Amino acid sequence: MSEYLMILIGAVFVNNIVLVKILGLCPFMGVSKKLEAAIGMGAATAFVLTLASGASYLIDHYLLVPFDLPYLSTLSFIVVIAGIVQFTEMYIKKTSPVLYQVLGIYLPLITTNCAVLGVPLLIAQNQMEYTLLKALWFGFGSAAGFTLVMVLFAGIRERLEGADVPAIFKGSAIAMITAGLMSLAFMGFAGLTK
Amino acid sequence: MSMLHKFHGGVHPPTHKEQSTRTAIATLPIPAKLVIPFHQHVGNIAKPLVQVGDYVLKGQLIGMPEDGISSAIHASTSGTISEIGMQVVAHASGLPDLCATLLPDGKDEWIPKTGMDFRSAAAADVRQVLRLAGVVGLGGAVFPSDLKLRAGKHKVKTLVLNGAECEPYITCDDMLMRERADEIIKGAEIMRWALEAEQVLVGIEDNKPQAIAAMEQAALASTDDIKVVAVPTLYPGGGAKQLIRVLTGIEVAAGVRSTEKGVQCFNVATAQAIYRAVQFGEPLVSRIVTITGNVREPQNLEVLIGTTVQDVVDYAGSLPDTDGYIMGGPMMGLPLPGATVSIVKAANCIIASSPKIFPAPPPAMPCIRCTRCAEVCPAELQPQDLYWFAKSKEFGKAQEFSLFDCIECGACSYVCPSHIPLVQYYRFAKSEIWSRESEKNSADAARDRFEFREYRIEREKQEKAEKLAAKEKAAAEAKLAAAKLAEAQAATSVTPPPMTEAQAKIQAAIEQAKLQAAAVKPKNTEQLTPQQLAEIAEIEARRAHIHELASTDTEPPNGHDKNQ
Amino acid sequence: MTSQELKDIFYNGLWKQNTGVVQLLGLCPILAVSSTVVNSVSLGLATTLVMTISSATISPIRSAVPNEARIPVFILIIAVLVTIIQFAMNAYVHPLYLVLGIFIPLITTNCIILARIEAFASKQPPLQSAVDGLAMGLGLTAVLAVLGGFREIFGHGTLLSGLDLIFGASAKSLVITVVPDYHGFLLAILPPGAFITLGLLIAAKNYMTLRATENEKKRVIPVTATA
Amino acid sequence: MSAFFSPFISKPDSVSAIMLKVLLALLPGIALYVWYFGPAILVSISLASITAVATEAAMLKLRNRPIAPFLKDNSALLTGWLLALSIPPLAPWWLVVVGTAFSIAIAKHLYGGLGNNPFNPAMIGYAVLIVSFPVQMTHWIGPHGLGEVELSFLQQLQYIFSSVLPEGIKFDAVTMATPLDTLKTQLHLALPVSEILTQPIFGRLAGHGSEMVAVGFLIGGLYLLATRIISWHLPVAYLGTLFAIAGIFHLVDPTHYVEPLFHWFSGAAMLGAFFILTDPISSPTTHKGKLIFAAGAGLITYLIRVYGAFPDGMAFATLLMNICVPLIDAYTQPKVFGKKEGKS
Amino acid sequence: MLSALLVMSGIAIVLGAVLGFAAIKFRVEGNPLVEKIDAILPQTQCGQCNYPGCKPYATAIAAGEADINRCPPGGEEGIQKLADLLGVEFKPFGGETNAPKPKSVAFIDENTCIGCTLCIQACPVDAITGAAKQMHTIISQECTGCELCLAPCPVDCISMELIEENISNWKWKYPVYALKVAK
Amino acid sequence: MRRTLVKAAAHTALNVLFFTLIGTSLLAITYLETKDGIAKSEQEEKLKLISQLLPRSSFDNDIVSDTVKLPADTLLGTRAPSKAYRARLAGQPVGVAMEVIAPDGYSGRIDLLVAVKADGSVAGVRVVTHKETPGLGDYIDIAKNDWISIFGGKRLNDGKDDEWQVKKDGGQFDYMAGATISPRAVIKAVHKAMQYYNLHHDELYANPVVAKLAQEEKK
Numbered sequence A: 001m002s003e004y005l006m007i008l009i010g011a012v013f014v015n016n017i018v019l020v021k022i023l024g025l026c027p028f029m030g031v032s033k034k035l036e037a038a039i040g041m042g043a044a045t046a047f048v049l050t051l052a053s054g055a056s057y058l059i060d061h062y063l064l065v066p067f068d069l070p071y072l073s074t075l076s077f078i079v080v081i082a083g084i085v086q087f088t089e090m091y092i093k094k095t096s097p098v099l100y101q102v103l104g105i106y107l108p109l110i111t112t113n114c115a116v117l118g119v120p121l122l123i124a125q126n127q128m129e130y131t132l133l134k135a136l137w138f139g140f141g142s143a144a145g146f147t148l149v150m151v152l153f154a155g156i157r158e159r160l161e162g163a164d165v166p167a168i169f170k171g172s173a174i175a176m177i178t179a180g181l182m183s184l185a186f187m188g189f190a191g192l193t194k
Numbered sequence B: 001m002s003m004l005h006k007f008h009g010g011v012h013p014p015t016h017k018e019q020s021t022r023t024a025i026a027t028l029p030i031p032a033k034l035v036i037p038f039h040q041h042v043g044n045i046a047k048p049l050v051q052v053g054d055y056v057l058k059g060q061l062i063g064m065p066e067d068g069i070s071s072a073i074h075a076s077t078s079g080t081i082s083e084i085g086m087q088v089v090a091h092a093s094g095l096p097d098l099c100a101t102l103l104p105d106g107k108d109e110w111i112p113k114t115g116m117d118f119r120s121a122a123a124a125d126v127r128q129v130l131r132l133a134g135v136v137g138l139g140g141a142v143f144p145s146d147l148k149l150r151a152g153k154h155k156v157k158t159l160v161l162n163g164a165e166c167e168p169y170i171t172c173d174d175m176l177m178r179e180r181a182d183e184i185i186k187g188a189e190i191m192r193w194a195l196e197a198e199q200v201l202v203g204i205e206d207n208k209p210q211a212i213a214a215m216e217q218a219a220l221a222s223t224d225d226i227k228v229v230a231v232p233t234l235y236p237g238g239g240a241k242q243l244i245r246v247l248t249g250i251e252v253a254a255g256v257r258s259t260e261k262g263v264q265c266f267n268v269a270t271a272q273a274i275y276r277a278v279q280f281g282e283p284l285v286s287r288i289v290t291i292t293g294n295v296r297e298p299q300n301l302e303v304l305i306g307t308t309v310q311d312v313v314d315y316a317g318s319l320p321d322t323d324g325y326i327m328g329g330p331m332m333g334l335p336l337p338g339a340t341v342s343i344v345k346a347a348n349c350i351i352a353s354s355p356k357i358f359p360a361p362p363p364a365m366p367c368i369r370c371t372r373c374a375e376v377c378p379a380e381l382q383p384q385d386l387y388w389f390a391k392s393k394e395f396g397k398a399q400e401f402s403l404f405d406c407i408e409c410g411a412c413s414y415v416c417p418s419h420i421p422l423v424q425y426y427r428f429a430k431s432e433i434w435s436r437e438s439e440k441n442s443a444d445a446a447r448d449r450f451e452f453r454e455y456r457i458e459r460e461k462q463e464k465a466e467k468l469a470a471k472e473k474a475a476a477e478a479k480l481a482a483a484k485l486a487e488a489q490a491a492t493s494v495t496p497p498p499m500t501e502a503q504a505k506i507q508a509a510i511e512q513a514k515l516q517a518a519a520v521k522p523k524n525t526e527q528l529t530p531q532q533l534a535e536i537a538e539i540e541a542r543r544a545h546i547h548e549l550a551s552t553d554t555e556p557p558n559g560h561d562k563n564q
Numbered sequence C: 001m002t003s004q005e006l007k008d009i010f011y012n013g014l015w016k017q018n019t020g021v022v023q024l025l026g027l028c029p030i031l032a033v034s035s036t037v038v039n040s041v042s043l044g045l046a047t048t049l050v051m052t053i054s055s056a057t058i059s060p061i062r063s064a065v066p067n068e069a070r071i072p073v074f075i076l077i078i079a080v081l082v083t084i085i086q087f088a089m090n091a092y093v094h095p096l097y098l099v100l101g102i103f104i105p106l107i108t109t110n111c112i113i114l115a116r117i118e119a120f121a122s123k124q125p126p127l128q129s130a131v132d133g134l135a136m137g138l139g140l141t142a143v144l145a146v147l148g149g150f151r152e153i154f155g156h157g158t159l160l161s162g163l164d165l166i167f168g169a170s171a172k173s174l175v176i177t178v179v180p181d182y183h184g185f186l187l188a189i190l191p192p193g194a195f196i197t198l199g200l201l202i203a204a205k206n207y208m209t210l211r212a213t214e215n216e217k218k219r220v221i222p223v224t225a226t227a
Numbered sequence D: 001m002s003a004f005f006s007p008f009i010s011k012p013d014s015v016s017a018i019m020l021k022v023l024l025a026l027l028p029g030i031a032l033y034v035w036y037f038g039p040a041i042l043v044s045i046s047l048a049s050i051t052a053v054a055t056e057a058a059m060l061k062l063r064n065r066p067i068a069p070f071l072k073d074n075s076a077l078l079t080g081w082l083l084a085l086s087i088p089p090l091a092p093w094w095l096v097v098v099g100t101a102f103s104i105a106i107a108k109h110l111y112g113g114l115g116n117n118p119f120n121p122a123m124i125g126y127a128v129l130i131v132s133f134p135v136q137m138t139h140w141i142g143p144h145g146l147g148e149v150e151l152s153f154l155q156q157l158q159y160i161f162s163s164v165l166p167e168g169i170k171f172d173a174v175t176m177a178t179p180l181d182t183l184k185t186q187l188h189l190a191l192p193v194s195e196i197l198t199q200p201i202f203g204r205l206a207g208h209g210s211e212m213v214a215v216g217f218l219i220g221g222l223y224l225l226a227t228r229i230i231s232w233h234l235p236v237a238y239l240g241t242l243f244a245i246a247g248i249f250h251l252v253d254p255t256h257y258v259e260p261l262f263h264w265f266s267g268a269a270m271l272g273a274f275f276i277l278t279d280p281i282s283s284p285t286t287h288k289g290k291l292i293f294a295a296g297a298g299l300i301t302y303l304i305r306v307y308g309a310f311p312d313g314m315a316f317a318t319l320l321m322n323i324c325v326p327l328i329d330a331y332t333q334p335k336v337f338g339k340k341e342g343k344s
Numbered sequence E: 001m002l003s004a005l006l007v008m009s010g011i012a013i014v015l016g017a018v019l020g021f022a023a024i025k026f027r028v029e030g031n032p033l034v035e036k037i038d039a040i041l042p043q044t045q046c047g048q049c050n051y052p053g054c055k056p057y058a059t060a061i062a063a064g065e066a067d068i069n070r071c072p073p074g075g076e077e078g079i080q081k082l083a084d085l086l087g088v089e090f091k092p093f094g095g096e097t098n099a100p101k102p103k104s105v106a107f108i109d110e111n112t113c114i115g116c117t118l119c120i121q122a123c124p125v126d127a128i129t130g131a132a133k134q135m136h137t138i139i140s141q142e143c144t145g146c147e148l149c150l151a152p153c154p155v156d157c158i159s160m161e162l163i164e165e166n167i168s169n170w171k172w173k174y175p176v177y178a179l180k181v182a183k
Numbered sequence F: 001m002r003r004t005l006v007k008a009a010a011h012t013a014l015n016v017l018f019f020t021l022i023g024t025s026l027l028a029i030t031y032l033e034t035k036d037g038i039a040k041s042e043q044e045e046k047l048k049l050i051s052q053l054l055p056r057s058s059f060d061n062d063i064v065s066d067t068v069k070l071p072a073d074t075l076l077g078t079r080a081p082s083k084a085y086r087a088r089l090a091g092q093p094v095g096v097a098m099e100v101i102a103p104d105g106y107s108g109r110i111d112l113l114v115a116v117k118a119d120g121s122v123a124g125v126r127v128v129t130h131k132e133t134p135g136l137g138d139y140i141d142i143a144k145n146d147w148i149s150i151f152g153g154k155r156l157n158d159g160k161d162d163e164w165q166v167k168k169d170g171g172q173f174d175y176m177a178g179a180t181i182s183p184r185a186v187i188k189a190v191h192k193a194m195q196y197y198n199l200h201h202d203e204l205y206a207n208p209v210v211a212k213l214a215q216e217e218k219k
């Protein structure tokens, strides 16, 4: 039980995928101007990331390892991820136009979100330590960490709309610096899971 | 009496009321000139009934209430109308509005007045009398009182009389209550009767003991259930919603009418005006105005509507270092564009300002989010957030944070350590939002009309094509008999001769028209002649007809029927 | 392809539409591996290679791929290229391979690659696409190099450290110590430093653009006045 | 007319007066600091003040803003003082300068200066320093009578400005770990709390000397509460949460977890509760939001102190909660007049 | 090598099949974006965007064929709103697009008007009344200020008039808030 | 409907398949081409590390292949099996390099390579990976400081265990002020590894592995 808690705390806070591991930054910077959009993107990514962790764990465990093909990991993972994303997009578009309105434009971007490939690769690197459940849990934790910082970041950026930021820093420059200071704050979590 | 309730926040600015309560209410002599605006109430401007040169009697109707929310305007004394035109009025914009200038003849001769016994009349008749008497709220909102006296769907249980007068400097209600308490109480009886309310509560801030005593005395004489209640002195305790909250515990949200919660609120001066209008048939031609601040003798004056501020100030004795005039109190008042503007029904107080009384505020600093403003906001808003959004023109956000619940009381600006003109930002944001709203509405209307037009053109084309087809069919039938002739017929039907005829006429008219164009100045198309109006109506009717057709036979374009 | 076209593409990639400071794509490697110049440039060049080849490859086959399979197929091609480069680096510059670690396979999901393919290569002929990929990649490498330079100087007081990872131990002598006896401002090398430095870099680019447009205006006004 | 719009009157108060009162409120703590640890801290405070004001002026100039009114608002001074109080007094001069300049230039002015910064500038400065220069940031002077060697004020000055110690004295001998640090290190060595606390560095409640400094900040904090410059929500929620969590852990296992009062009076808890979390600009504005903010900070402080990598968690807790402020504010908006549920 | 091919083929076939299946099964028509864009456009219907009206321009934007900075009546604010909606960068007016003009309405000099009806046909929003051979007048509340009626008039009797500030359309101004050093 | 569905699915599938096959083939070919190179690089990397501890001249076997699996053991700090590399000169044991973990570093575990000479003295210690604070605890890394070389030649003296401590705690080892936790962890781990060496001396050198087998092991 406490092991799962540690995995979660580790993935969400201590080794936050965005602020500490520096993965998935493009959507983090790109889709955080509006809170609503950030929540949508976060949710969509969380969904795909969790699913991708599970799927690539299965591929790794039941195909690549038995057939001695670890060198195919990147290739097979990314293809599966792209497939999941594409499928999710089409499915949501059809079944829930409302949700699609919210997530629609972000879904294709998820394929090129480093975090979505990075987490399965990290899981594959630590193959020995993970069971399917733990892999899913780690994937979910990373996704939750992604969503969390994305939403918090969007909150700050919305507030910054009204701030008297110097002209040359308006927009992405100050956003980048804010992300840096957030990352600095997240260093405070260092050591919480040993 | 049940316990008093509290409202959130509030401030205690120094009151400065003692200055102007030292003498009894005096009457300002009839001035040499009155400038009477036709728009002194909320709602539609009154329609002028007089023309330049007309002689009018005191109390004569000179502005007729329009339909809907509107009120009447009267001559404040007898004399001659010397001008009707645009003049600068007491408005924040400093822009001119339609006014009648009246040169008094000094006789101050009333039109024949007929009072009525309201108890034997119908409530609707009493309201009509008030409407034509031009009685509007004198507490600041200048809303037509007859409309506020309509009982409506909800039963009004409590009538609240607002004698709080919470703004610093202002004492006109205080003095009125001291001197004419019985008239106020009688007015309250009329209002209670019209609204069929059960009880009347008069709320007076406890810094006016004399007024409370006088009102209690007068209330004793009434057969109605009228209670005078001393409420704590706390700005803005006189705001209708705050007073209702204090007296009854009921909170009336923004955008909700208090009658829906069974309460109606009137200013005490309004009550007195209602009494005089009903009992004596006297329209609202004067009011009590506090003149205070940087004047020699601060006091209260009974002033004819239309008197210029200069006349009032001169009477009280103007002082040299005066640098401006405020209409209303220092918290919510309006800086006047000059002393030439006239006293209107809303003018409860004129403060002559000087740098000593109202020193220039230090330059505004950024908001430090200290939340003092939130602590004093009677509407329980977060003024610092509203400011943040208004400042950066994020109007949607401002609205989300309940911008329109702000009553512009100014308490937040008063306490702000950064001296930010907060209320000003809210006013700015509100008026931007309103104008956007109306732009959006006209854009929507334009879209409807555009789409409808497309539809109409499409339809006309179709009809033409059908006709053409019919003709061609006929032609084809005739072809057997005379083929060549039929062809010619078909050809002419493609280009209808009237068009070519019209074009020819146009050519002919051009020369003459161009000559005219050079000579004539354009005039305002807004003021349409009856003939043009009829024409528009006719066109509209035609459109309506096509609309009907449209909605029956084909799928109508989006929302076009909103147009009608 | 005209030389003007060529110039435009390069101007676009290196400056106007620079992925790192304007488009804000491909940020993960930019921020994660830019702690030294050597790391930066190596990953930048690897990415450039992938971009150039993938743009050139995808441009001609674009029409053969059904829409719903577009992204999976494109990304597959990219992944193959990346993995090939990964093998090559692993075999020939192993120490560098170890340092760049997971960021080599992650070139696959480097947003800028797919973005350029979608935005440019899928609409242009192979040659132009390849050049565009090259230009964009070089733009990325440039940002990486500058960022790496600043972070290395601030963080360690050196430049070009880690050169030995590529050229063997003898290259250690090439390392430049910019500030001797430096305390090391660690923040610059840590993730927060990466974000903040890139933020400052973006601001610098904004400043230069602003200056350029202001100068432009100054230059234009007299012209119109005489005309 | 003196003002263009109503209201035409305002309460006589100003930002600079508020900030000045906060500076005054720091004085009891600083006085006790000097009493127990010597005057070196005054050097850092002066250094930080000068740097803060100079950076503020330079940034205002660069941003093309009026300099005088903003320099007079005292906020930069306050940032400088608070940062100086979080840095070991014997830290080299450049540490104070770098930290303060970073606070003011990056954490404050890049966001638009006073009133616009989402993060607490002083704590950003502290965080930057502790991750960049952990060695210098963890060597504190001990209170009088505890250290192996005590430097004279002149020697301290010399050390601060030139990093030169008198012949034969090692840096180790003049500094020591703070109480929190000592506790953590020794718990790591599996010593029981009761034994650790018998060492001379600990006093009645927490660290010898430093506990009294905390009392000084508490007194200043009470003054701020009394003058209504800060509201009770933040300190009460912060100290309350810290006390509650520490209490629970202590009750469950007193050999590994010190009692809650130790947490109150060590490290930056008191300073933070009354002076740092309360920074109006980077904390929430709603009452409920303040409670959530401070409770979260209390929890994080405790976790970092007990499980984390840093001896004290105050600064990071503040920054981490700063990140949440816009959302906390947005989701704790009080119901406005007339729109409360349950009331008609 | 063979195992690699087999494994990847397996993955590819499953994936391809699922996607192909989904593409047909979940196909949707129409583009709700156009409506959203159209709601932002000012509906002046002036054609300055080089499209015959606002809706066609909206359709073009949705299809990615037109830039967002081509509608002068919408002003910079309109561009900003479009940028927000579409998640793209703000783009100032420039190039061949006219800068926005202050709001005005058309005005027919009724003494000159010869009743040719040409302006009626030009007005996209039916804001002109009048029958053939009679003088025409403009319903100013309905006029969007598109200027399309100016060109067709053979006697040049239509002119544009600025909408002047009066008490009913007056707005509170942004408070003067001097943060910048006065130059 | 069914028909078109199946057809569409098949079409897409074939398309994807086509590109996959090409891609995978390319990849597989490259893999086969570079496989040996990669293996060689990896081996060299290992060898470089080990030879810092056991001079290359002191052994003549293929040390990277001559390994023995160490089961998880508290003395090694390991929870999963690790490896030991054995150096022999003319078939005679020269020394062994063990993969050891110090679990209680300041910020987590520190992976070490501890080399012991056949005579029971420390040949050398290297930190392979660690997460200690940069600038503070990272002096245990040879890249930052040569503190780690203080272990050279140290032996396990029976009965004098408390010498295996930092000076501050009464031991013989130097440390840097302000960061004692990291060296404590390293010293403790090396100390335990030495104990392990003494206990398992014979097993460590048993069964010399021929190069081929080592290849097997690698998987």
Ligand SMILES: Cc1cc2nc3c(=O)[nH]c(=O)nc-3n(C[C@@H](O)[C@@H](O)[C@H](O)COP(=O)(O)O)c2cc1C
Pocket (backbone or CB within 6 Å): D037, D082, D085, D086, D087, D126, D140, D141, D142, D177, D178, D179, D180, D181, D207, D210, D211, D213, D214, D266, D267, D268, D271, D311, D312, D314, D315
């Ligand atoms: C952000 C911040 C961090 C601090 N960190 C520590 C710390 O790590 N340990 C500690 O005991 N005191 C810390 N302090 C508190 C000291 O600044 C000071 O209040 C305390 O009295 C110093 O006493 P000492 O010399 O015994 O450490 C910190 C203060 C602040 C504001």
Ligand SMILES: Cc1cc2nc3c(=O)[nH]c(=O)nc-3n(C[C@H](O)[C@H](O)[C@H](O)COP(=O)(O)O)c2cc1C
Pocket (backbone or CB within 6 Å): B136, B137, B138, B139, B140, B141, B142, B143, B162, B163, B164, B165, B166, B167, B236, B237, B238, B239, B240, B241, B265, B266, B267, B268, B270, B271, B332, B407, B408, B409
């Ligand atoms: C902040 C504020 C303060 C007010 N103060 C008073 C007041 O002191 N006395 C008063 O009669 N009306 C005051 N009003 C106006 C009342 O809200 C309300 O409009 C009035 O009492 C209604 O009566 P009337 O229609 O007779 O004017 C105030 C309004 C606001 C928004």
Ligand SMILES: Cc1cc2nc3c(=O)[nH]c(=O)nc-3n(C[C@H](O)[C@H](O)[C@H](O)COP(=O)(O)O)c2cc1C
Pocket (backbone or CB within 6 Å): D130, D131, D134, D138, D177, D181, D185, D309, D310, D311, F106, F107, F132, F133, F134, F136, F137, F138, F176, F177, F178, F179, F180, F181, F182, F183
């Ligand atoms: C941010 C931070 C990071 C630290 N990192 C380490 C570290 O990596 N290794 C270490 O031994 N001590 C580290 N310490 C220091 C320990 O907290 C502790 O003070 C020190 O090990 C005790 O050493 P001393 O007994 O020489 O005072 C760190 C301290 C801080 C504040």
Ligand SMILES: Cc1cc2nc3c(=O)[nH]c(=O)nc-3n(C[C@H](O)[C@H](O)[C@H](O)CO)c2cc1C
Pocket (backbone or CB within 6 Å): D018, D019, D022, D075, D076, D078, D079, D080, D082, D108, D113, D114, D115, D116, D117, D119, D120, D121, D122, D123, D229, D230, D274, D275, D276, D277, D278, D279, D280, D281, D282
């Ligand atoms: C009660 C109070 C607490 C403050 N605390 C801090 C603080 O912790 N850190 C800081 O940099 N400034 C603090 N300030 C000063 C000021 O708010 C700060 O410089 C702004 O964040 C700069 O925009 C404080 C001010 C007040 C009134």
Ligand code: SF4
Pocket (backbone or CB within 6 Å): B366, B367, B368, B369, B370, B371, B372, B373, B374, B383, B384, B387, B412, B415, B416, B417, B418, B419, B420, B422
């Ligand atoms: S009182 Fe002024 S400074 Fe304080 S929060 Fe309100 S607006 Fe900001």
Ligand code: SF4
Pocket (backbone or CB within 6 Å): B373, B376, B377, B378, B379, B380, B381, B383, B405, B406, B407, B408, B409, B410, B411, B412, B413, B422, B423
């Ligand atoms: S002016 Fe508006 S925001 Fe300010 S205190 Fe009054 S109601 Fe609240």
Ligand code: SF4
Pocket (backbone or CB within 6 Å): E041, E042, E043, E044, E045, E046, E047, E048, E049, E050, E051, E052, E053, E054, E055, E057, E070, E071, E072, E073, E074
């Ligand atoms: S330019 Fe004219 S027609 Fe085009 S969108 Fe704007 S208002 Fe509509």
Ligand code: SF4
Pocket (backbone or CB within 6 Å): E105, E106, E122, E123, E124, E125, E126, E127, E128, E138, E142, E143, E144, E145, E146, E147, E148, E149, E150
């Ligand atoms: S009247 Fe003229 S300017 Fe006005 S909407 Fe019609 S065509 Fe356009």
Ligand code: FES
Pocket (backbone or CB within 6 Å): A023, A024, A025, A026, A027, A112, A113, A114, A115, C025, C026, C027, C028, C029, C109, C110, C111, C112
């Ligand atoms: S490079 Fe774009 S998300 Fe990582």
